[in-house]
Amino acid sequence: MPEAELERRFDPRIVAFFCNWCTYTAADLAGISRMEYPPGVRIVRLMCSGRVDPQFVLAAFRHGADGVLIGGCHPGDCHYQEGNYKARRRFELLRMLLRDMGIEGERLRLEWISASEGDKVARVCNEMTEQIRALGPLRLRAAPPRAGRPSAREAAGEGAGEPVVEEPVGEAAR
Amino acid sequence: MSKPKVAFYWGASCGGCEEAVVDLAEDLLSVVERVDIAFWPVALDFKRADVEALADGELAASFINGSVRTSEQAEMAELLRRKSQVVIAFGSCAQLGGVPGLANLHSREAILECVYQEAPSLVNEERTVPQLATHVPEGRVTLPSLLDSVRTLDQTIEVDYYLPGCPPPVPLIGAAVTALVEGKLPARGAVLAPDVALCAECPRSATKPERLLVKGFHRTHEVVADPEVCLLAQGLLCLGPATRGGCGASCIGGNMPCTGCMGPTSRVLDYGAKALSAIGSLLDSNDEEEIAALAGEIVDPVGTFYRYSLPASLLHRRAEPASRAGGSSS
Ligand code: SF4
Ligand code: SF4
Ligand code: FES
Numbered sequence: 001m002p003e004a005e006l007e008r009r010f011d012p013r014i015v016a017f018f019c020n021w022c023t024y025t026a027a028d029l030a031g032i033s034r035m036e037y038p039p040g041v042r043i044v045r046l047m048c049s050g051r052v053d054p055q056f057v058l059a060a061f062r063h064g065a066d067g068v069l070i071g072g073c074h075p076g077d078c079h080y081q082e083g084n085y086k087a088r089r090r091f092e093l094l095r096m097l098l099r100d101m102g103i104e105g106e107r108l109r110l111e112w113i114s115a116s117e118g119d120k121v122a123r124v125c126n127e128m129t130e131q132i133r134a135l136g137p138l139r140l141r142a143a144p145p146r147a148g149r150p151s152a153r154e155a156a157g158e159g160a161g162e163p164v165v166e167e168p169v170g171e172a173a174r
Numbered sequence: 175m176s177k178p179k180v181a182f183y184w185g186a187s188c189g190g191c192e193e194a195v196v197d198l199a200e201d202l203l204s205v206v207e208r209v210d211i212a213f214w215p216v217a218l219d220f221k222r223a224d225v226e227a228l229a230d231g232e233l234a235a236s237f238i239n240g241s242v243r244t245s246e247q248a249e250m251a252e253l254l255r256r257k258s259q260v261v262i263a264f265g266s267c268a269q270l271g272g273v274p275g276l277a278n279l280h281s282r283e284a285i286l287e288c289v290y291q292e293a294p295s296l297v298n299e300e301r302t303v304p305q306l307a308t309h310v311p312e313g314r315v316t317l318p319s320l321l322d323s324v325r326t327l328d329q330t331i332e333v334d335y336y337l338p339g340c341p342p343p344v345p346l347i348g349a350a351v352t353a354l355v356e357g358k359l360p361a362r363g364a365v366l367a368p369d370v371a372l373c374a375e376c377p378r379s380a381t382k383p384e385r386l387l388v389k390g391f392h393r394t395h396e397v398v399a400d401p402e403v404c405l406l407a408q409g410l411l412c413l414g415p416a417t418r419g420g421c422g423a424s425c426i427g428g429n430m431p432c433t434g435c436m437g438p439t440s441r442v443l444d445y446g447a448k449a450l451s452a453i454g455s456l457l458d459s460n461d462e463e464e465i466a467a468l469a470g471e472i473v474d475p476v477g478t479f480y481r482y483s484l485p486a487s488l489l490h491r492r493a494e495p496a497s498r499a500g501g502s503s504s
Contacts, residue, residue: 053447061441104496145329
């Protein structure tokens, strides 16, 4: 690929929450076996896919992820019996919620990947990267900072919060 | 010693919070005895100029309800902040964005278009839209502008305390005013309500099964709920497990499920995500298709889980349409 084009290409950032016992081990295997997957995939290891709090997913999107991948053990194989079923139940609701918030279905994916499926980690990461590349970056408008939280501000050692001023609407409708 | 001065103000709100203040009833009279009300647009004839004439910090406290949607509301919030020692975000709209915050699902332009051009009940042949300034024979008249999104009060000014609820429960208002007058407010930043989940104070909690699983949800008009049994166990979408207590479980008392107006406890960052998580975990199935079907019974997930808190959520508002392929990453 010519250098100029490479520079312009959008490389999606994907936060991948992988469970310790299956999918993370599989990602390790993919690495040891020198399989290639895009560097934009940032893996976070959790003990179980059932530990993926929907707040983690929203926080990832808020902090710049273009996609979120959740990986866990195959049904019946969860180290903690039911964690992956729990993940699936929340995932379905979360996907509906994200859809209504304007975040496309391709940006959240749940996959069962066992410890021996290093090739599946690589395939899923490559596929998801391509799909999101086609969609383009996630465009979330920045939330106004919470000028308001004295506790947070004091903790951060900052002075009085600047009031947030947003651009008012142009001539109301046009 | 002169009585402490307080102000009440409303932003984008329904008037229910004002009603809650009036609901203090006789207690309101004892409040009035102990404080001087310097500004209260809904009830008293003081004007903005009266507030401007106060010295900075002259108000002991301002109770501000409603979310912030217009430039006027933002200006008034800033003015009251300057004049007040303590600002209390009053009610879920001020605290979390409230029901008006659901407007963050739509762009400002789409809202103006719907309201002034497309609403089926509209008669607007000249297609008039609100203007920030208009010239009329008498001179130039102006309107406040609509901000780009609905904001919480603390996304606008510094807030010292929060009184949650839609509207805040009367006993909590009374306790807050008493604490203010007696100088017994807790550390700044506190939510002036108990920090436990609603289920803990719900009279039906004994009937809530230890391990609760639900095969689908009913909407409230589809069933007649048993008045004794945990509503969630009856398949009604009660958000008690994810919601802060302090309201005396008043909706449950009316045999209606909790919709979450008291917001999250202090350990939760994003109320909707937490509520979704709590409800999602209850779906009684391990089968992927069946789980999808059960989840699909919740017809409006944003309106259900973020009914009172979309502006305060991690996402804050609906994402912009994607720019499509090839675009450079920012
Ligand atoms: S889920 Fe609702 S009805 Fe059941 S105990 Fe909790 S608050 Fe009460
Ligand atoms: S039961 Fe829920 S919705 Fe009703 S007042 Fe209490 S917190 Fe608000
Ligand atoms: S341990 Fe892998 S999904 Fe639970």
